[in-house]
Structures are given as C-alpha cells and as structure tokens.
Amino acid sequence: MANATVISITGRAWARDAEGNVRELSVGDTLQEGEVLETSDNGSAQLDFGDGQDPILIEGGEQVAMTPELDVDEIVDASEFAALDEDLEALLAALDDDSIDLLDVLDATAAGAGPGGAADGGHSFVRLARIAEDTDPLAFDFGMTDLDGLPEEEGGALLAGDLGPDADPSLIVTLQPALALEVSAEASAGQVAFSIGSVTNFDGLDPSLGGTVSYAITGGNENGYFTLGQDADGNPALVLTETGAEAIRNGQFDPAGSSVTVTGTQTIGPFTVQASDTASIDVPMPEPSLDVSVDAALELDSSADAQAGQTAFTIHSETDLAGTRS
Incomplete structure (x- = not known):
C-alpha cells in the first residue's frame, strides 16, 4: 500500500478519492492508495511514506496520485541487478552491430506503455526504490500549470467541475x-x-x-x-x-x-x-435641568425703614447636568 502521512502543509492541500469526494488535509492526515493529493497555488505539502527515507516535498499547484508504484516496502533481490546488467550489455552490443535488429533484443513490453509511463502517454508518479547506491535527495518538478485554488487534472483527477460546474456560493x-x-x-x-x-x-x-x-x-x-x-x-x-x-x-x-x-x-x-x-443606532441624550426658587427676604418694622437697595427677595437655582460636561 502506498499510504503517506502529511507532516507539514503550507497554504492548503486536499485529497480526492476515486468517487470524487474532496477533503481538506491537515497535518497528521493519511493519504490512502487511490487518492490524489492536490496542493494550492504557492502552497506545499510534505509526505512521509514511513519507509525510513527522507520525506517528499510536493510543491504548490501539484497533483500526485497515490498509486501502487509508490510502495517501497518490497525487498529487491540482488539477482535482479545482475539481470539488468545482462540486458544492458546485450543492448550495447546490438547498438554496435548493424546486423542485429534492436527489436529482437528488447522485450515486447519495452515498446509500449509500461510501469514507467501511463497508457495515455502522461506521467505516473513513481518513487524509485531500486537504487544500488547512495544518492543525494532529488527535487522533482512535475511541470504543472499554476492554478488558483484547487488544481485541475485531465483524465479523472480533481476538476473544477467536481466542485459544481455552475457553483455560485x-x-x-x-x-x-x-x-x-x-x-x-x-x-x-x-x-x-x-x-x-x-x-x-x-x-x-x-x-x-x-x-x-x-x-x-x-x-x-x-x-x-x-x-x-x-x-x-x-x-x-x-x-x-x-x-x-x-x-x-x-x-x-x-x-x-x-x-x-x-x-x-x-x-x-x-x-x-x-x-x-x-x-x-439611536442613543439616549442626557437631559440637563435647572431648578429656580424665589423667597421673600424684606423685613421692615415700619415703612419709614424702607431704603433703596434693601433685599426684597432671594433667588436660588440648582442645575442637574445629567452627565454632561460643566
């Protein structure tokens, strides 16, 4: 099984199954065989296949199908390398000898689509496991077109139509x-x-x-x-x-x-x-008020005591500012 665990995400990433169901991925989620990983434009996702190898970084706007070819658990017998060496030697000899027809040397499957490519001539994303020497990590460019949001893929991967061709949220x-x-x-x-x-x-x-x-x-x-x-x-x-x-x-x-x-x-x-x-909104306005009172204050023992300027009344006032500034 080509299961992979998402260990980091930049931007957004989604997984689409064979039925067209789409789910957004988070760190820790697992991609199952048959699902297609989609990354947003300018985003990326890092996958761990649990095989002890370095994680694989999938750049933004990419699509990677979880196919059986991604499985690296199969142990390779050393005899396979010897068989490959013999085939290579035979091919090199045929190239140097004009009397030998290359079609007689090559296997029938070598002329058609095989594990190295899709039947329609497209790319299949195969992770190389049968390497007999140490190599530096490789950065893979899948050559996809920059897309906004969910990317598209011809021939059954995630399409905008899968989100509803006439969708207008x-x-x-x-x-x-x-x-x-x-x-x-x-x-x-x-x-x-x-x-x-x-x-x-x-x-x-x-x-x-x-x-x-x-x-x-x-x-x-x-x-x-x-x-x-x-x-x-x-x-x-x-x-x-x-x-x-x-x-x-x-x-x-x-x-x-x-x-x-x-x-x-x-x-x-x-x-x-x-x-x-x-x-x-309507807000209440403060309602300040003023209270005025007048009291009699003139005190005379006789009318002859009346003089100009004597206080006849006192006036008092009280103001309620109702919260306004004085």
Whole structure:
C-alpha cells in the first residue's frame, strides 16, 4: 500500500478519492492508495511514506496520485541487478552491430506503455526504490500549470467541475442594533452596539470547505465610536469604544456617526465570497435641568425703614447636568 502521512502543509492541500469526494488535509492526515493529493497555488505539502527515507516535498499547484508504484516496502533481490546488467550489455552490443535488429533484443513490453509511463502517454508518479547506491535527495518538478485554488487534472483527477460546474456560493451578512441604554450615563466601553450574523449558501458545495467568516468595518465610524468585538456568548459584534461611550454620556454623540457598515469575507475551497450590511443606532441624550426658587427676604418694622437697595427677595437655582460636561 502506498499510504503517506502529511507532516507539514503550507497554504492548503486536499485529497480526492476515486468517487470524487474532496477533503481538506491537515497535518497528521493519511493519504490512502487511490487518492490524489492536490496542493494550492504557492502552497506545499510534505509526505512521509514511513519507509525510513527522507520525506517528499510536493510543491504548490501539484497533483500526485497515490498509486501502487509508490510502495517501497518490497525487498529487491540482488539477482535482479545482475539481470539488468545482462540486458544492458546485450543492448550495447546490438547498438554496435548493424546486423542485429534492436527489436529482437528488447522485450515486447519495452515498446509500449509500461510501469514507467501511463497508457495515455502522461506521467505516473513513481518513487524509485531500486537504487544500488547512495544518492543525494532529488527535487522533482512535475511541470504543472499554476492554478488558483484547487488544481485541475485531465483524465479523472480533481476538476473544477467536481466542485459544481455552475457553483455560485454566496454570503449574507446582517448587522442589527443592539445597544440598550435607559439613560446616557449608563454608556461604557465594551457595551454591544450591534450584533453581527451571517448565512452561507454553499450552492451544493461541501460545507466542510467553508472557512470562518472574517469581518471588518468598511464604512462609517469616522469618529471611532465602534470596534469589532464579541457579545457575552462569544458571537461577533460591534462594541462601544471609550470615545463612543464618552460621547453618549456627555451628550456629544454625533448622529452622523451612528451609522456603520460591516463586510464579511469567507473562503470556500477555490471561491471567496463577500457581503456587507449597514445599520445605525439611536442613543439616549442626557437631559440637563435647572431648578429656580424665589423667597421673600424684606423685613421692615415700619415703612419709614424702607431704603433703596434693601433685599426684597432671594433667588436660588440648582442645575442637574445629567452627565454632561460643566
């Protein structure tokens, strides 16, 4: 069996079985005989065949089929080398003798497709095991075309069509106001101002190909009232910054800054989908008040005591700033 264990991944890598099922690979996963390893553009994967040899590095945009030829467990008898030497000597002699027909020297199988190549003339990825001397590690270039996302292979390997020839995944992002304040004085940094949600339409693609949705503030928020955070349940949300909370408490919250746009981005295999939503919140404004009282203060024993400038009334006032700055 040509089983291999993935010991490192750069970028992304997938395995496709004979039925066309695709699974994304992680370090520690095992590739079974009959599966095809696919690496993303600019990615790579390192495989350990458990044979005591150095791991094999598969570069980005490559495809390697796990075929029986990859098995290196078979012990090679030394007599096979002697047989190969005899065949080589006979071939060299035939090349020097014009009277000998090379077709009489070569085996019948040497003229057609054999273990060294595929029946359609393509390449088969055979790992050489029958080497009688030490060699330096070799870097193999399979000559594949650079591809974006999942690579394609003619003749039964991973095709874009296997992901759905008409696949058109999409993403919906929702932004909902969530700030609950009775009075402006209750505003504080970290309070949830908006809840963020999303729904993915995979359009027939395997949901396991979908990555996590990432969010970014892409509009509004010029005053820096909000930032990305989480609600009490760990769900994505926009929360008040200290700037936003202070503006609410002081009655200086700019209504134009209450609107904000959030964009979500998700990778689904070779696809990247985006969606945005915009919402705004209403915040309570502080209500400062003024209380004025007037009390009689003129005290005269007789009218003859009345003089200009005597206090007739006292006036008192009390201001409630309701959290605003004095």
